Amino acid sequence: MTRATTPTDEASALTPAAVADVEVHIRPYVRRTPVIEIDRADFGLPAGPLTLKLEQFQHSGAFKVRGAFANLLLRDVPAAGVTAASGGNHGAAVAYAAGVLGVPARIFVPEVSPAAKVSRIRSYGADLVIEGATYSDAFAVSQRWVAASGAMPVHAFNQAETVLAAIGGGGLLSGIATAYGAGKNGAVRVVGVEPEGAPTMTAALAAGRPVDAATGSVAVDSLAPRQVGELTFRVVSQRVHAVVLVSDEAIGQAQRTLWEKLRVVGEPGGCAALAALLSGRYVPEPGESVAVVISGANTSAVSFDR
Numbered sequence: 001m002t003r004a005t006t007p008t009d010e011a012s013a014l015t016p017a018a019v020a021d022v023e024v025h026i027r028p029y030v031r032r033t034p035v036i037e038i039d040r041a042d043f044g045l046p047a048g049p050l051t052l053k054l055e056q057f058q059h060s061g062a063f064k065v066r067g068a069f070a071n072l073l074l075r076d077v078p079a080a081g082v083t084a085a086s087g088g089n090h091g092a093a094v095a096y097a098a099g100v101l102g103v104p105a106r107i108f109v110p111e112v113s114p115a116a117k118v119s120r121i122r123s124y125g126a127d128l129v130i131e132g133a134t135y136s137d138a139f140a141v142s143q144r145w146v147a148a149s150g151a152m153p154v155h156a157f158n159q160a161e162t163v164l165a166a167i168g169g170g171g172l173l174s175g176i177a178t179a180y181g182a183g184k185n186g187a188v189r190v191v192g193v194e195p196e197g198a199p200t201m202t203a204a205l206a207a208g209r210p211v212d213a214a215t216g217s218v219a220v221d222s223l224a225p226r227q228v229g230e231l232t233f234r235v236v237s238q239r240v241h242a243v244v245l246v247s248d249e250a251i252g253q254a255q256r257t258l259w260e261k262l263r264v265v266g267e268p269g270g271c272a273a274l275a276a277l278l279s280g281r282y283v284p285e286p287g288e289s290v291a292v293v294i295s296g297a298n299t300s301a302v303s304f305d306r
Contacts, residue, residue, distance in 0.1 A: 014178045014235060026069040029100060033057045040290070042261055043278055049289045050277075052262075056270055056297030061120065063172055063295040064093035064156070071154045072097050080151040081105055085139035087168075088117025089269075089296055090156040095126035106151065108142040110134050114267075116300045134215055136226040155229070163190035164282060165293040166272040167201045167243065169225045170232030172295065177239035189241040193276040196245045200225055204233050205243060217248055217268075246272055250279035258294070270296030 034054050041047040055063040068090070072082065081104030084094040091107035098105035105126040109118065111133055121128050129145075132138045135156075146153050156169055163180065165173050173192045180188040194201055197217035204210045210227045228236075236243070251268050254275035258264050266274075273292045276282040284290045 014174070016179055016181045019175065019179045022070050022074070025073050026066055029059075029069045029073075029097070030066055031058055036262070038262075040277075040284075043257060045278070046286070048284060048287060051289070051291040052264075052274075053291060053293045054264065055293055055295035056264075056266055058295075060089070060092040060096040060124075061297045062089040062093065062270070063293070064090045065096055067171060067175075068093040068097035068154060069101075071152075072101050072103060075152065077103055077152055078150050080149045082154050083108070083142050083145055083149070083151040084154045084156065085109070085135065085142035086113075086156055087135050088113045088121070090154075091126075091128075092117060092120045092124065094154050095121045095124035098126060099124045104151075106142075106145060106149075108132075108138040108145070110138040114299065134226065136215075156225070163188055163291055164273045164276060165190070165192060166269055166295070167192040167194040167228075167236075168269065170201055170228050170236050172293065173201075173240060174232045174235035176293070177235060190239065191276070191282055192236060192240050192243040193246055193273045193281070194243065195251065195272060196247050199245055200228050201233070201236060201243050202245060204228050205237060209233070217251075244276050244281045246275040246279055246281050250275040250281070254278050264294065265297050265299065266294050267296040267299035270294050 034057060036052045036054065038050050039047055040050045059065045082094060082098055083106045084091050085108045088109060091109055095105050095107050106129065107121050107126045108129045108131060111130060131141050145151065163176055165176055167173050173190065177190040180190065192201060195217035198215050200213040203213040210230060210233050212226050215226055251272050254271040255266055255268060257278060258266050258271060258274060271294065274294060277290065277292060
């Protein structure tokens with residue numbers, strides 16, 4: 001009899017070596033996204049090094065395509081194909097990977113998903129279903145589809161896939177912390193950022209377990225699941241240095257500043273980590289090197305039709 005795995009087992013299996021092994025498999029299908037080295041003074045902050053990792057240049061417009069290919073390449077995909085629930089970016093990533101690999105895909109998104117993300121999912125040829133007011137509603141509908149069809153679910157964050165980064169379900173943050181071999185007192189500190197209106201990981205850390213949290217934020221389509229997963233909670237609680245909250249106003253300002261200073265477009269959720277730095281919610285020490293992940297460019301904020 002095979003012993004069932006638990007989030008603790010899965011978390012302990014997440015090591016830098018495991019991340020490196022997955023990278024070999026997905027390397028032919030993902031882009032090596034650019035890194036920009038600038039000075040924090042460019043953003044009106046005290047001088048110091050700042051590295052921006054621009055994951056919005058990834059296929060499908062966000063980092064999530066890495067996990068999508070990892071799932072489709074390393075798991076046994078049934079004839080019914082795959083399915084995913086998403087606020088938009090994860091759905092686009094699964095739709096893209098499925099299209100490249102010739103796998104049927106059905107993507108469920110809530111009514112709050114922006115038109116830019118809905119359009120991108122459709123462009124990849126996936127069967128798109130818009131249903132429910134929130135991500136959690138769309139996820140519930142997708143689960144019923146899995147039971148009825150036998151399709152393989154590809155969860156947006158509560159699984160092994162794969163330092164200032166945004167938190168939705170925690171997949172990006174836990175992947176970064178794992179790849180760096182980070183810990184509470186490690187040489188590399190990984191800091192998570194989430195909106196004040198969607199403090200999902202903050203609430204989980206306070207409770208000592210995943211719990212329901214508010215889902216109201218300008219970044220509701222990418223950073224507002226009702227509850228984080230057991231696996232990502234386990235990794236974040238053990239390996240992430242801190243989690244900070246930022247306001248919607250700070251996120252919007254970071255989005256505008258990124259465009260004004262660098263002509264780089266990011267959606268609200270993709271700019272949350274930068275917002276923590278610009279708003280002072282995270283204050284680096286003098287001379288500290290800071291890296292910020294910008295992920296998510298699926299937005300219509302910049303229009304060329306005017």
